[in-house]
Amino acid sequence: MKTQVKALVVGGGAVGTSIAYHLARAGWSDVMLLERDELTSGSTWHAAGLLPLFNMSYATTHIHQYSVEFYKTLEEETGLDAGFFVVGNLRMAQTDARMDEYQLYATTAETCGVPYEFLSPKEIKERWPLVRTEDLKGALYHPTDGYINPADVTMAMAKGARQRGVTIERKWQADGYEWKGDHWDVTLTKMVEKGGNLVPSDEQVVVSAEHVVTATGNHAQRTAKLLGIKMPAIPVEHQFIVTEPDPALVEYRKNGGAEHPVLRDADAKWYVREERGGWILGPYERNAPARFAYGVPDSFRADLFPLDLERIEEEYMSMIHRIPSTEEVGLKDDFNGPICYTPDGNPLVGPAPGLRNMWLAEGFSFGITAAGGTGYYLAQMMVEGEAEIDMASLDPKRYSQHWMTTEYAVKKNEECYEHVYVLHHPDEEREACRPLRTAPAYDRQKAKGAQFGQVNGWERPNYYGPLDAPERFDHDARSFRRGGWWQYAVDEAKAIREGVGLIDATAFTKHVVRGPGATAFLDWFTCNKLPRVGRINLTYALTGAGTTRTEYTIVRRGEDEYYLVSAGAWSEYDADYLRKAAENKAGEFGYVEIQDVTNQWGVFAIAGPKSRDVLREVIKDAEPDTALSNKRFPWLSARDIELGMCPVRAIRVAYTGELGWELHHPIEMQNYLWDLLLEAGERHGMKLVGARAQNWLRQEKSYRAFGTELGRDATPAEADLPRFIDLSKEFHGKAEMEAKGIRSKCVTLLIDGPEDADPWGREALYDGGTKVGRLTSGGYSVVFGKSIGMGYVSPELAKVGQTLKVKMQNRLWDCEIVEDSPYDPKNENIRVDG
Template identity: 70%
Template structure:
């Protein structure tokens, strides 16, 4: 058996085989290991659907690549992957569902996915077996369809072998060990015995530079071998196959195959199968499976049926396709399919170890396999993928995630496959879990919470009895007026926001200053000052946004996005580990949960703090002379020692009050009392998002990511080109392919008023030229506002555009950055 390679891929399902294929295509010597036979996991019982519909920009690219890639496999390998391009008809029973499709259609436009709109009459005329009289309409993907999972996997396997990949079956991976800077993969050879696979007693070791795991339902076992837990856990998925339907058989004598039918409001898909129908429901109460790991005896097996659980969905199929009522059942399946808490797979580096990659948690593995292989191979061989893969990164889940959380959220995720996916969606399972000491006080004040990294964070504040779930919409939901009032409060008076979920890292030691100077592109601040800066990827794109507070010459407090706590800590620690021998000791500590953050903002914020500050001269303690903008001071607010940072994401005079988390309740009450004479209220994340757009502040994960450089993102003022820093040469070599700009625009008004959400297509002279990455409403200008990317020649203030909002185009215009207070006079306000 071969014992040396550059990369070892563990798992012979569709995802693993695609990764092996694309690594081999990139020229890497690759070995793929499979415990049983190729496709023996979830691949064999997958329905093989290829849905292009997805609200995620990155996942849409992955799915699109898969479909195009599969089309070319037969020409390359001689094996037919069994691709049937029948289209996909996604029906809507409600106006809200049609709005979901309208919002999605703009994302599809930016990715290049073709869609067509259909009326109920068009549906009935084209497919008379489908009842359409109670539908509002549908969206059709003509390029969609389904594929044979086993055939496409075998075709990719043949292609991989032709490119030099070695595929070894009947070997079980039992461990990974770091040895002399390389990975040693420990394998046990397996044999058949009594219908089971058991170790033969023979073992081997394979040495490699990189390991990729694509082990499907076995993901938890695999991750545990490197001391990691990931929330990839199977959920039971049932589907049934009917006997031939005489009406369908007769229809097919003169008509082509139906598209894959999806009645999202009824929570199912249906497609033709040998003259009958396959029904795949996504019902409530489907349980997680193998919570503590897949049994050793489990192979290409199925689980116990519970058809009563899908009775409602079965009856709704009969309603939608009346001819199916008299057709008997031919086959039924209940197989495990892996899920994650948010439905996105885990694709990218494993935390804590070098050159180890996960490709786990695929609930739509056949659809995603081709694109995952392509983009993950780019990450591994080129340093970064051409699309931003942050939303799929395994490190978006921190160490606080455990099995109970994964089981609860994955069950919810399965149930939510066809639930309306509002952009302001907040799922309720496993909440509240992570709360700050101010949580109950904020709740009593009317906070409607969202969650970030498991933390409860106020989205907005509403009166008692307000229904947050009912307020969600693809247009202006019931929460909109409250967010507008909060934004006005901050612009005109003073507001308080719980920003405790911010990720916080302490980086100190003899090598800390040189390390951060190399890792980030801006100048390091002086002691007592702060700087906004960026770390780059090896490809010269934005890896991380950070606010650096310099506490001492060799001591730094680094604040990053709350959702990126584990993501950023792993990055800092791995980069520091590689530099310690050269620069000296660098200590990296995650201190997120040690420090709470209460942000106070607005022209009256200084007056509120002045009533609390303990200082020999309270009247001047907060003046520009003693406490200038972009500086840090350690101050006492009553009895609470506070690291106060004069910065505000809202663009107003403001302060972030970093404090010992155990004192938050005290500080919160003191601030509320001090704020009463000044009319202080609370504001949430939605109002804050609108206000940061008015200042053109880019947000990590939407406007900033690993698919654009700081130069393309409009961050030139935060780049010190006079120094060397990680990714600088790659950034310069990349050039400027697009530019991030601020856009003011019109949109639907009246009862159907809607604002951009940050996924809309932009047009110039009728041609799609770019896309929004974030959007909302500007209280200051009274117009819709967004940030987005355009070709450099169009990224000029005054450029006239059109924006696609709810499937209609509206006038838009590129404006100068920071349409609110461009001189930053309000941030520098003295007093």
């Protein structure tokens, strides 16, 4: 066995073999793949082998699409048949809401180049007469989809990897990881057969690897413990059954009928496909339990759990309803095995938190579908420094090491499994494990009608509904169109444009960066000029590929002390990158101290033409009438002020684009400050405002948001932010950003869309019949009285007045590119004096 390699991949399932293959294909000649048992002996062996392209995630859709295309090439390269049956995938809909979901998804498919078509019940019946259709509304059909043999495709990738120089070692278990400063020492133990079990022997070896990738599937919790980290990858039981041959199906095929596509009745919560004249039924039922929360028993190998037919009785009966010929067909085989999940259903792919050159590829609930694309894009991240698509939505650090626990992962993963076929509303808020992280004002906000969303575990008001609303009002208000919450958000947005509103922004990520090396480090780390003491600046940290890694508001509190504010959803993601960058540059810039103070400071944002009037009533100052004037407190500045008895770090900036302040306050004083502001605000008609209205308002100002317009697939220049880029200085990623040029450009559009719906920020944009871009954000503009969106288009089309079409509800609607910041383009309102 080799004892020194460039990259060690731990885990010999479909995901691990794909990663090893793609690392070799990307040019790393010294790669080793390690498997504790036999290749495919984990969840790969009992997977149903489906390749569902349907996914609401832009990144995951790209990953799945790559896999489908890649698997078709393996036989020519390796001589092994990967067992790919391109039969299509038919997603049936029993309700109009389900068809709305499919139409929304279809726009994501278009932006990723995934072919699809919509079928009527009549067309379904004409193609597949065994399917009952009279109670269907229609279906979404993917003609390039199908199913594959998991073992065959894994072995084909393994052979392809070997042909490219990868070493594959079986029956070796990773038992220890130690970072040595420039490489990992991984302790491996030889596994041997003993009484039908696989047990460690006394034989050990240490392999040195510059990079390590873990793709350990059901063993992810063991891996996490060895690495000293947390990750919410825990398996859930998944059952599927195989029937005896169905005489009606046998006769249909005998008479020349084409193989049925993979059938999915999402409203009935199952998939079905043909299997040797019979059918495979795979349900996603309620109450499927998580397993192996603290590790897989040594005795568990390629094993299964007992089948629980009572748990899937409802789904079984609905299969008989949909395919009546199955009523008299007996059961031939059954499977109930562990499939790894994460709380949001997306895998954990990317750098491990706090560790260097340690890469995770864990938590794959659709591992066969994702294996090919994961290998491809993860290899890009490792070899080139960044993938061609933004992989942030899959980053392992989206679940913080500080608050994510095993019990949280168990409950959320069970919920995620149950929700595989539940309607995926874009305004969906799932209920398990909530509330968990609450700011002190949570109960006060709830009493005022707040309907909450969850951001990085925090409860944050999305909007304020009626005080007499039932506990599940937010659930009942969801829609693929304008949900029951829409009018409340309209009223909140108007309040800020016309009067004053108060927003809870406590979830913001906050870091203090200080020390003798702080200024030099941040000047290199970010692309804009650093602010003067007492002032603020908006800036960006770039990736090594020149794309946008993080957006910061930087407040300079001293010559070498800075307060950094970034997106609330990305706390550990930002912290990890910031700390690693500072450590890398310690020898050049000197000592830098970094503190995550997110939990120490609450934030209220007050905004609107009357916001100054409200604050004047509670500010304690020798001259309260002028304390908030432009002369004493100018736009884009920060001051320490006192509101009643509460010391506040006030920042004159507003994400809504109105006169306003962010009020950063000691979190233990939050309830006091809340009560103080509400009492003063009542005299000025102040309205409580949630995140959904704020999202609309920031689009009227063309404010880019991280995770939508800003990400690792576009540079700040492509986001059209030249005023925040200081090309006179050297900064991380500058040369790479300039080398990329402008491949696409961010624009704001006003949309003449349907009367009952707004875009959600995933819709395709067309110039005539040619796709030219996609929306990244969408919503409603209270100023212009129509839908609004932001997105990226071809550079030659990114000009004011350009008319385009946006795809919504399976139709093209007129839209027009408008000037940046269509509302108050000169920022007169935000600078107003008083």
